[in-house]
Amino acid sequence: MPAAIETEGLSRRFGARLAVDAVSMTVPQRAVYGFLGRNGAGKTTTLKMILGLWRPTAGRVRVCGLDVGRRRMAAARKIGALLEAHGFYGNLTGRENLALTATLLGLGATEIERVLEVVEMRRDAHRKVAGYSLGMRQRLGLARAMLGAPPVLLLDEPTNGLDPDGIADMRRFLKTLPESTGATVLLSSHLLGEIEQTATHVGVVDGGRLVLEGELARLKAELGPELILRTGDGARAASLLLAHGRSPVAAETGLTVALRPGEDADQAAAAITRLLVEGGASVFAIGPRERSLEDIYRRVAGYRSPLAEVA
Secondary structure (H helix, E strand, C coil): CCCCEEEEEEEEEECCEEEEEEECCEECCCCEEEEECCCCCCHHHHHHHHCCCCCCCEEEEEECCEECCCCHHHHHCCEEEECCCCCCCCCCEHHHHHHHHHHHHCCCHHHHHHHHHHCCCHHHCCCEHHHCCHHHHHHHHHHHHHCCCCCEEEEECCCCCCCHHHHHHHHHHHHHHHHHHCCEEEEEECCHHHHHHHCCEEEEEECCEEEEEEEHHHHHHHHCCEEEEEECCHHHHHHHHHHCCCCCEEECCEEEEECCCCCCHHHHHHHHHHHHHHCCCCEEEEEEECCCHHHHHHHHCCCCCCCCCCC
């Protein structure tokens, strides 16, 4: 079975600037693939080449086994896309906007009702889009992308501008799409927290290069376990840990300490607590910390901030 999306050595140059540099990525079937990177890292340029909107300077793209460069229209029919610009007619209803796209695709009213049901918009489909909230416009955009049941959905920053309730709704919806529709989702974002709570696989792009790719659970496991420590004197605690061969890292809630290969977490916590207390540093709490996407990103993309958003 071919990958849903596969690129080989994909590059795009704008004059002297190399915006995308030899990106080779693989998006498995029925995955939610988080495409992660800073603003300007090359995400949107890569997406436009996948969609066939821009020709690559080098390399190639395959969608469901179809070469985009050679069979652009056939490959385009395999993808439904939600980009930042919605392009809806505000004076038309949600259903009427979908009908315009459905007519171009040769689809009937039954398909319009199907996608409205999937995105839970049938109750509001009779209203004019000018009166829609941003979250409703995003869901209508998803409905339009799903017309014709394409096997691949490509979504660029789908939670951008949404309020907390809208973000939670969008996140919950995207996680269920592969199971409910059989679609593969390529989700582009610069928000670590949104990707971590939604994606099954991730690809990290930095400076136009794909610097990491894989199943999120496996990438977390490869980092190894660590402890999180809260203390009354962070500087003193860090100094004591460094002097005894540990490598503490500052986090939002204290210090993190990676465990050594094969080291038992409970025994390590007891030893570290004893070391710090004997050294005059109080310990408020210590325990295991689950590895996060932030940890992965920090290692491969030069991430420095402890905040959960890449600006």
